[in-house]
Amino acid sequence: MTDVTTSAAVSARHDWASNAAKRRVKSRYAKDRRLQMYGIAAIGFAMILLGILITSLFYAGYVAFSTTKVELGVYLDSKQIDPKTPEKANYRKIVRNAFLGYFPNVKGRKEQRNLLKIISSGAPFILRDYVVDNPDQIGKLVKVQVPVSDPFDQLYKGVIPRQIDALSFDRIDTFEGLRQQGVLSAPDGRTVVKMTVFLDPERVSAGQFSAIANEAFKAFFPQARNTAFVEILGGDAAKRLQAFVEANPDMVGKTAEVSLPISTNYDNLFRTGEAKVRNPRFASDNVFVWFDALVTQDLVSTPFTWELFFNADSRFPELAGLAGAISGSALALLVCFLISFPVGIAGAIYLEEFAPKNRYTDIIEVNINNLAAVPSVVFGLLGLAVFLNVFGLPRSAPIVGGMVLSLMTLPTIIVATRAALKAVPPSIREAALGVGASKHQMVLHHVLPLALPGILTGTIIGLAQALGETAPLLLIGMNAFIPSVENIGIMQPATALPTQIFAWADSPERGFVSRTSAAILVLLGFLAIMNAIAIFLRQRFERKW
């Protein structure tokens, strides 16, 4: 077929050894390498970010998987605890007396109140639960591990210090300016500032020494716009000035050189280079002494506990756990699965196998795809308007949460199911129809089983998305405070993992910081488990044909 008389230019052999050809090869290799490098860089970047995220979460959150506890030796007096109704006793008093018993020297109401702040406010309930579970122990001396309160938990874990910096950076800066003017000295253990004061007779006679001192002190900071310097001059400066005036009455009406003391924090800063105060989370310096005493007697420990998983929420971070959130999320996901799985599969099967291909089904298809892209908060508003206001379903209940989440998972499941159905080879359909299977037999007996791994994978991914969804649950109020897991049900108020995280992240107590990180780790753990199941199903049931 080839034309033998084609021109020389066309038929001439390509010279693969020419320089131009070599250059082309070289640049092709370079481009290949560059493309590969971009890919590796992008993946590396993503991996690093993910690594940082997980590490920081783990670093912040791992402490929440253990609780600092103090061992309490309690005599369960049967006079105080009626063995018939052990839950009725005054455990607050029992715990109080047992703990105060460790420190017989601490007297006085205020001191004792500070001392009792070491143990968690939940300790009486823990003792009560222990006694209710072990009524045979009544009348005996038992040792119970009760959690310490949040500040001591954090202190023992090394998260917060005993002392914190007393002065902010701009205050230290302002003071540095004063120091550089060379007016500071500490002749007898107390830092003083040497300053020039005009002893206005009117003010002296009115006894306004503090105003005089402050006026004069202000002269050191001619440009000062802020008030960072106002606390530098000691509270006793006015008194010193008054004493000076009383000792030198002839100086009234004249300008005098006086040395006035500065306040404690700045005094410390000048003499020792740093200014610390007790961490305001602790009531007094004595609490450290008491707590150290407990530590040296080996009464304090931080055992790993599952309490994070088994406790319900609490206002006290050392007692707060995820049981309510986990069960709420599980119930909402169950409802979501029960609605979206059958509906999604039925819809997808109809669209893929039975519906005629026309304009209407096209419109439906486009809309389903659009639905997958609708922001979740919109579904939350929809749930609020329809499920709560129109249908009158209970607020905060997992059934509503599940229904709202199923609105979001439906499109995901439909799209995944349709893709899975499409991937079943047409030859299988023909084979089934060829032996006389009806259409629904073909779908149910052959197509659906083959598509099932794909469908399940899509469903699990949809559910995993739903598990992490926060905004719609907040809108329907599924962030209730659930202090007990006794009343769990799909119609009961509940919370969910992401909304629990949201609530904890918003709490001021230091202990909730690590709880938040730990809760995120738990959420990520569940997501990882779900994805692992999806991968397992895909590999387990994938068939070759």
Next chain:
Amino acid sequence: MNDATGSVNAGIPLSAEEMSKIAPGLAHDIKIKSSDVEVHYGDKQALFDVNLDIPANQVIALIGPSGCGKSTYMRCLNRMNDTIDIARVTGTIEIDGVDIYQKKIDVVELRARVGMVFQKPNPFPKSIFENVAYGPKIHGLAASKSDMEEIVVESLTKAGLFDEVKDRLEAPGTGLSGGQQQRLCIARAIATKPEVILMDEPCSALDPIATAKIEELIDELKQNYTIVIVTHSMQQAARVSQMTAFFHLGYLVEVGETDQIFTNPQDKRTQDYITGRFG
């Protein structure tokens, strides 16, 4: 139009008596009678005015160049074209004198009576046993478990596969070789006790040995079944069929006794095709 196509029997189906005059060995009842069959795929017409009578208990080979409508015609016979949205079939096809395109015909029953073996082996990704048992199961042909086993063994034996698979009936059908898979598909087709078996290029993916086995099988099956086979191999058509129909560009050009078609074709196009001048 008939004149334009030059179809030998167009519009004049041969009666059994006439047939016996032309070809004494072929005096058989007409199993399938198609008249004026036309198929459109959307706007495109794929079959033009096909009139073809298929005698019972014989093998008829459909030959012709690619795209001429052989598969399309064959899929009319068990209404597999119904599954294609854009396909539209007109004309009448009668099996045992009953129009299979009339409203009250149950397609499911029709497809059980007219079995089909596809070009590419397509066993279900299930066990060999389940593959064969599926048809009888959904049509309720087996009253008991032992009945079902009997049907499966009988079908596999007829398909010439039983000896090779008898000790791994629970193994997946997709794990068999291509030729074994095709015989499994034949076993599956005959398990519903059809009257007609349609085979669309059943050997196109097979080696000569497997092909020979299937041809042997077709030869045996024709005792009890009416077989329609599409093939691109002239030798195969000559070996297995008693009658041959030649299609060209959607027209049925010529149909007749196989010997006659291959030795003495009436139409120039048939002659060109079987001597390899086009196609």
